[in-house]
Amino acid sequence: KQEVTQIPAALSVPEGENLVLNCSFTDSAIYNLQWFRQDPGKGLTSLLLIQSSQREQTSGRLNASLDKSSGRSTLYIAASQPGDSATYLCAVHDTNKLIFGTGTLLAVQP
C-alpha cells in the first residue's frame, strides 16, 4: 500500500530565505508526482507536476525534483515571501488515484 510522508510537518522561516520541503513515498511505481498549495479553508492549487520519466520541474521561484528509485521528491522555494505561507501537499499518482502526503505548514515571517 502506497504511503506518502512529508517532512517537516511545520516550518517557520524569515522572509528571503531559500527552503526545501521533503516528500517520500513507499512504492516507486508511480505515474507522476504533484505538488499543491492549500490556503486555510480553501481548495488546492496545483504548483508543479513531474512525470515519472522526469527528474525535475521549475516554475518561477519553485523547483521540484523527483527521484523515483529512492522514493523521494523535494520542493525548493527560492527567496521566500510572506505570501508563500500556506500548507504544501505532495501527492503521487498511483494507478488512477492520487495519494496525498501529510502536508507541511509553512509560515514565512516578514
Add this chain to the structure above:
Amino acid sequence: GAVVSQHPSRVICKSGTSVKIECRSLDFQATTMFWYRQFPKQSLMLMATSNEGSKATYEQGVEKDKFLINHASLTLSTLTVTSAHPEDSSFYICSASYRAYGNEQFFGPGTRLTVL
C-alpha cells in the same frame, strides 16, 4: 482552462438531514470525478471515484449508503451525505480528470460541511 466548481461552498445543517454537494467541470468534459474528505489539520483522503454513467467505486471504510455519489453527466457529479451526523462535519473536495489531459486531476474549491 480546466476549471472545477463546487456548490455550496459552505453548508450548515441539523443532525439527521441530508445534504447534497455539486461538483461541476466548467470548461471540459470530465470522464472521471473524485471525492475527497479533509479533517482539520489533516491531509486529503480519497472517498470514491466515479466515472460518468457508472456506479462509483468507494474506498475501503467509506459507507456507500451514507455517501451517495451520482455522476449523471460528463460535467456534473453530486455527493449526498445522508442522515448527517456531527462526525460527518468536514471539508469535502472534488476533482475531475479527462483522458486528453492524462491523469491530471483538477480540483474544486471545496465545501465546508458543519452538522449541528
